[in-house]
Amino acid sequence: QVMLVESGGGSVQAGGSLRLSCDASRVTSGVYCMAWFRQPPGNEREEVAVIDKYNSMNYATSVKGRFTISKDNAKNTLYLQMNSLKPEDTATYYCAVSLANCWVYGDDWRSVRKYMYWGQGTQVTVSS
DSSP states (O other): OOOBEEEOOEEEETTOOEEEEEEOTTOOSOOOEEEEEEEOTTSOOEEEEEEETTOOEEEOTTTTTTEEEEEETTTTEEEEEEOSOOGGGOEEEEEEEEOSOOOTTSSGGGOGGGOSEEBOOEEEEEEO
16 A cells, blocks of 8 residues: 655756655654655665654755755645756655654664655656
8 A cells, every 4th residue: 555645746947946745644653754765767765855743854965955845744744845956856756754763863864774654756857
């Protein structure tokens, strides 16, 4: 059963913006942190941004200042606002949920093994 459903991907030119959404309403257990990862073509999955239950956030260095992670607790939905997009942001973007303790200020949140649930991914393509 698919627990997380991403949407909002697409194709944009460099400098453009996209907003990704992740519907996590099927996850009924206590969510500790939610994150976005991405997987560029031919590369491994890498962390993008994380937000915990206290609304503490952290970002990968490559997206800091351009991307913003947020969540709507009432809708159980995670968002990623992506501005000033670059061709190197091209990837399949995945949302992920961890039910375990998540320390966003260290390296703990960067590991894919931290997360119990994953979405199916949404493609983002940025052209130059």
